[in-house]
Amino acid sequence: MIVKKEPEQFQNYLSDASNYKGFADSVYIPENEPEIIELLKKFNEQKTKVTIAGNGTGLTGARVPEGGVVISLEKLNRIINLSRKEKFVIVQPAVILKDLQDFVEAENLLYPPDPTERNCFIGATVATNASGARSFKYGPTRNYVVGLRIFLPAGEIISIERGKYFANGLKGHLITAPGKEILFTLPDYYMPHTKNAAGYFCRANMDLIDLFIGSEGTLGVITEVKLKLLDLPKSLLSSIAFFKSEENALDFIDEARSISIRASNNQSRSPSHLNASALEFFDQKALNFLRPDFQNIPGKSEAAVWFEQDYNDNDDSIITNWINLLKKYNCDEDSVWLAINKNEREKFHEFRHAVSWKVNEFIAQRNFKKIGTDVAVPAQNFRQFYSWIKKKIELENLDYVAYGHFGDCHPHLNMLPKDEFEYQKAKQIYAEICAEAVRLKGTISAEHGIGKLKRESLLKMHGEENIRKMAALKLIFDPNKILNIGNIFNENFLERV
Numbered sequence: 001m002i003v004k005k006e007p008e009q010f011q012n013y014l015s016d017a018s019n020y021k022g023f024a025d026s027v028y029i030p031e032n033e034p035e036i037i038e039l040l041k042k043f044n045e046q047k048t049k050v051t052i053a054g055n056g057t058g059l060t061g062a063r064v065p066e067g068g069v070v071i072s073l074e075k076l077n078r079i080i081n082l083s084r085k086e087k088f089v090i091v092q093p094a095v096i097l098k099d100l101q102d103f104v105e106a107e108n109l110l111y112p113p114d115p116t117e118r119n120c121f122i123g124a125t126v127a128t129n130a131s132g133a134r135s136f137k138y139g140p141t142r143n144y145v146v147g148l149r150i151f152l153p154a155g156e157i158i159s160i161e162r163g164k165y166f167a168n169g170l171k172g173h174l175i176t177a178p179g180k181e182i183l184f185t186l187p188d189y190y191m192p193h194t195k196n197a198a199g200y201f202c203r204a205n206m207d208l209i210d211l212f213i214g215s216e217g218t219l220g221v222i223t224e225v226k227l228k229l230l231d232l233p234k235s236l237l238s239s240i241a242f243f244k245s246e247e248n249a250l251d252f253i254d255e256a257r258s259i260s261i262r263a264s265n266n267q268s269r270s271p272s273h274l275n276a277s278a279l280e281f282f283d284q285k286a287l288n289f290l291r292p293d294f295q296n297i298p299g300k301s302e303a304a305v306w307f308e309q310d311y312n313d314n315d316d317s318i319i320t321n322w323i324n325l326l327k328k329y330n331c332d333e334d335s336v337w338l339a340i341n342k343n344e345r346e347k348f349h350e351f352r353h354a355v356s357w358k359v360n361e362f363i364a365q366r367n368f369k370k371i372g373t374d375v376a377v378p379a380q381n382f383r384q385f386y387s388w389i390k391k392k393i394e395l396e397n398l399d400y401v402a403y404g405h406f407g408d409c410h411p412h413l414n415m416l417p418k419d420e421f422e423y424q425k426a427k428q429i430y431a432e433i434c435a436e437a438v439r440l441k442g443t444i445s446a447e448h449g450i451g452k453l454k455r456e457s458l459l460k461m462h463g464e465e466n467i468r469k470m471a472a473l474k475l476i477f478d479p480n481k482i483l484n485i486g487n488i489f490n491e492n493f494l495e496r497v
Ligand SMILES: Cc1cc2nc3c(=O)[nH]c(=O)nc-3n(C[C@H](O)[C@H](O)[C@H](O)COP(=O)(O)OP(=O)(O)OC[C@H]3O[C@@H](n4cnc5c(N)ncnc54)[C@H](O)[C@@H]3O)c2cc1C
Pocket: 016, 017, 051, 052, 053, 054, 055, 056, 057, 058, 059, 062, 063, 073, 093, 114, 115, 116, 117, 119, 120, 121, 122, 123, 124, 125, 126, 127, 128, 129, 130, 131, 132, 133, 216, 217, 218, 220, 221, 222, 223, 353, 356, 357, 360, 447, 448, 484, 487
């Protein structure tokens, strides 16, 4: 096991892509499960805080320690087993998402969750219930997790398979590897019907594996993940279309969303055979932000949509029908980029990744913390909500870029403050946007989770009483209060239960 004790050796474990910065005494890099258990037992007895590090691409400070030690799982990076026949793969937590996607694709299989940042660890994507462009059709990471091996802080092990352990109403019951019973009560707060990664997943009679997915490492350390796979579709259409106006692009998305949801729900093909797997939006400011690196962006375009559709036959009418739908919203054929091979599809992915990446770079260069929305609202409220947010930011004269998973009504509006005054203003607007999303029965975090940066917003979303119930639940699994302290709710809540 590698142990880093000198601060200059471990600075890169003290922040993440949000630019939130923390502190720790040392960093441990175990090589196997017995070493993880040994560390957990030791720190549990000493009541030393332990923060679990993934690959540090998180956007909420979730892996950033606020004291104690860091345990990085980076050495547990093996793909353990793939079954082509039963369509599953078992991996250690530090397998990189992109490597897993390529590995299963070579076996003609698909692992659908595709966060824009693919340099993240699978264990962390489970801990945050990450999702991405394809979640529009295929849903978040949760939908593909069928088994987990979890180490509790005292060193006990829970092995849980989907479909085996259910809550009885709100009462949960699990048995650890040494045979210890764990009894707990699930909070019963409202969970939005949008994409959601805000706080513990809790529902009466739920499958108890879902409690750990999205729990941001606060209940246990994930050391093994079993994932469901799908057959790799035979064809994939990927396109970026540039529009003359934002209204045109948003109208196009609205119609494409309705057609695709109908097609997926009916399990039958729409008359046009259209059924998008991804519908991603870029506003004019996002395009301007990208222009220095992508000089072929058509000059007069005011918005763009990146969409994908996978299908299993050689039905060329799909391309024609997409072009017809684009034309209906004033998008000319010569403003449409079509990827004809994997290489070009990767470039489109890079286009989408670049905008998120450049925003993080902008924020880090000015030494602020990221102020980007991760809100989602029900589809019927989305257009009004989106224009309300934009007007609000523009009224305050703040610079911003807007892009994101508009198929899922999930906009990333990132404010770009130039100085401390603007930064404070942006924080105030951010809080108001979250409050409005909650009022519209949406969520304050659809995919990034809460970490340490969004705790205040979660408190407003669920209220103090429910946060106290979450803290009580955590204490059942972590009575000595050592694991990922400060994620989801403030440490004070662990005292007040
Ligand atoms: C440019 C960019 C684009 C992004 N786009 C998306 C996107 O489209 N969708 C999306 O969902 N996210 C996105 N993200 C955020 C990020 O990639 C995800 O949150 C990802 O899941 C984090 O993985 P990581 O390995 O970097 O984890 P880290 O940031 O290191 O950790 C994240 C959390 O997981 C916990 N954790 C890690 N491993 C374990 C484990 N084995 N057991 C228990 N807890 C663990 C950590 O303690 C921490 O709480 C983006 C980030 C960037 C920089």
